[in-house]
Amino acid sequence: MSEVQILESVQIFLQRQHGHFIHGQHLEVDRQRLALINPATEQTVAHIAIGNQQDVDEAVESAQDAFINAWADTSPYERGQKLNKLADLIEFYAEELAQLETLTTGKLIHLARHLEVAQSVVFLRYFAGWATKVHGQTMQPSLPSMNGEKYTAYTIRQPVGVVAGIVPWNFSLMIGCWKIGSALTTGCTIVLKPSEFTTLSLLRVAELAIEAGIPKGVINVVTGTGETGQYLINSKHVKKISFTGSVPTGIAIAKQAMTNDLTRVSLELGGKNAAAILADANLDEILPNLLQATFVHQGQVCAAPERFFVHQSKYDEFTQKITAALQHFKIGSPLDESTMFGPLSNKAHFEKIKHFLDIAQQNDQIICGGRVIQGAGYFVEPTLLKVRDVDDPLFIEETFGPVVDVIPFESDEELISMMNHSRFGLTASIWSNDLSKALRLIPQIEAGSVWVNMHTFLDPAVPFGGVKASGLGREFSDAFIEDYTELKSVMIRY
Template sequence: MSQIEILDSVKAYLQREHGQFIAGEASRASDTAKIDLIDPATEQPLAQVASASTAELDAAVASAKRAFKGEWAQKTPYERGQLINRFADLIEANGEELAQLETLCSGKSIHLSRMLEVQQSAQSLRYYAGWATKISGETLTPSFPSMQGERYSAMTRREPVGVVAGIIPWNFSVMIANWKIGAALATGCTIVLKPSEFTPLTLLRLAELAIEAGIPAGVINVLNGEGAIGQQLIEHPDVAKVSFTGSVPTGMKVGQTAMAANLTRCTLELGGKNAAALLADADIDRAVGGLLQTGYVHQGQVCAAPERVFVHRSRIDELTSKLAAGLSQAKIGSPLDESVMFGPISNKPQFDKVCHYLEQAKRESRIVCGGNALDRAGYFVEPTIVQASSASETLMREETFGPVISFMPYDDESELLGLINDSPFGLSASVWTNDLSKAMRMIPEIEAGTVWVNMHTFVDPSVPFGGLKSSGLGREFGSAFIEDYTELKSVMLCY
């Protein structure tokens, strides 16, 4: 039997009353609305979580502000880095518990929860911990003329912005939360996290582990609720920065709300309609393996996943037939079954959205394989290949965020860049070819924040990640995050 056994600690955690995490302690308001958490693989209730009240929201921000001005501000950069590393240690030590909680709430494969939500989270935190001691300014020499023998010098300082509001999506709630936690804590900020109402439990557990790691109370807080809670958090006068990951329409509203509130700075990592371009010389078997791995992982619910694939007409039948053969061998079922490749869509609204796009594809395009919801309990759909004949078809324009990839043939490489860039989005793209010269010439012309060659979707904390056009503002990772979490202060001296 390949179905894993649920840990006793996970069973016990599901039975607890869940609310907020404020000032180092769990807060369980009894007079607020409760949100039912549903297992997407069975459609059965898992637990409930209480929505935050306005008073709790104010308390969480106040707690973060006290920690920012107080105990966290007194920590040296080295001490902050050590605490972040200790937090990463505890995530790894409690990894199976976190992975199981995440799989139960999101429908993510247990393998993926272990690899990304746990291992990648710890790796990202350790990367950010290394930056804590390396944030620096510059020394400058002004050109003022000396009037009476005086001299001048100048320097810049990088100072933490303050309280950060981190708004987390449901697709990778632990990993993306830790991107924001690591960036905030390494720069000396504190954070109030607002998880998705579909996947709040792992973040509440993370907050407990942060206290166990020795991170001071108030540095990490968690508020639960639906969109209204997020809006109140963005508008709060003591929030200095918003870091949002989610859909393009919601991200645009977040950015507008932040600017209107208090010119609050924000980082927006949004979705896209990411393109993959296979040149005539591409290694089709390699591309098939890459698309199986990156286009359908977590049922396609990955912001950077390829959704539009342009293939030279001479190779498209070979590609789609081999990909369809690979998909036909993939087992669909419980994400807690270690032999399963495809689990459920993460929640009912997203399941309904994907089903809508499948029906749209049947009207406008040609379904090569898949295309249907499964007649069983849970939010399951077949992994799907769609062949489009026009770039104007709905599934070539709108983000499905599901296990659906649209393929379209092209004849001449001169038209390829136009097809890739014909989108309001610009998060990521990939080029598949054995001709490095062609790839290098295409890269500057592709309108995307990340371009991969002979790969897709993979991100690493050393490489900045973010989008162009409607796909966002700002960057995660690399050293680029420092600018978004710090203020640049200039100092001038006369002596």
């Protein structure tokens, strides 16, 4: 047992009377509060405020004021410098932030350290580098000259204004930093609404932003339930909504945004992601990487694969080897550095996964796993299911957890047909040493991202987003700039 000791600074932070973070300071709220539950123990670790209309209005007004009077007067170079300073501070307080994430999400401590916190730093620094590279173009119009006059034209990109960032519970810190980086780099300000299950790390980051020299009001955090988020997206000053979460909620937000004078919206939603294991794949070589990509954070990753398509010739070998591997996963406390598989992040999600496992049990679909682990905490076994065809309900609905399905295929045509038989299109992967075949399959796959011999992991230089019901817009690379700026055309006659 190698249980991590909770830092004194973390213990002190947990004991605070947590409120919202508005205009550079904590706003204490003395009314109904929500308990934050440690999913590994089911014990309350802290309480957060439930934001009402007044709280949200105050946060948005603070962001609007900062957009007009503070951040607008900050040069692109300074924006990048301040984002880099924030990244430095996140790196300095890395263990504190990692422990807050583990205590509220059940994320393994080494994953919180080396992925969540470390990649938050990487992404913020990447965004900071774009701050001085948001630019337009010059062009020569073809208007006819009647009396010797000439024309020239150019475009400029201007920040849209206040951004509403709606953040999910699985990677609250990292996804929150994606939204902060995108907004601040382009000159926007932001009001973040974290999930009610995982709030503390972003409240801490908002504090660190002030220490980094980011003006008051540029980053605000309001906490609470879905109703709090509804107040935020309906605010008249919000000009852009960036939402990461479930498909039903994303569609509802998009509909509302269209009625709110066509508020800009980008959606990074869920998926029933596919992994295709071709006939030539060496299972002993690919299995460690495939298992890591699939069951990282107990499968609670929007990009993780949930549907395995295995060539008929490899099907029996695949199911045998993955079963043997899953049976050796060490399940336990996420604060134990030797643990390989922790709890699900909250009770509501735990109940959802239990429902899927009950259906699989009733239909005799469980190849391995499938059990709820008795005792404290929201623990289930990593599970592999067999499905009869692509219309099986468990093959259609996203579980967003450690429940994956496997089905055989024989031809490339059958593979593509089955992979695309989904309303989702976020990610997919091909596992093969036949690069020629992989390159021919990639254009046929309906997904925003396709990996070869890897899956799930993201890089800030590579755009990310979904097709079909999996989303709208792209994160990262330089693609984010278009979503956070308005393109203005200027034409001059002289």
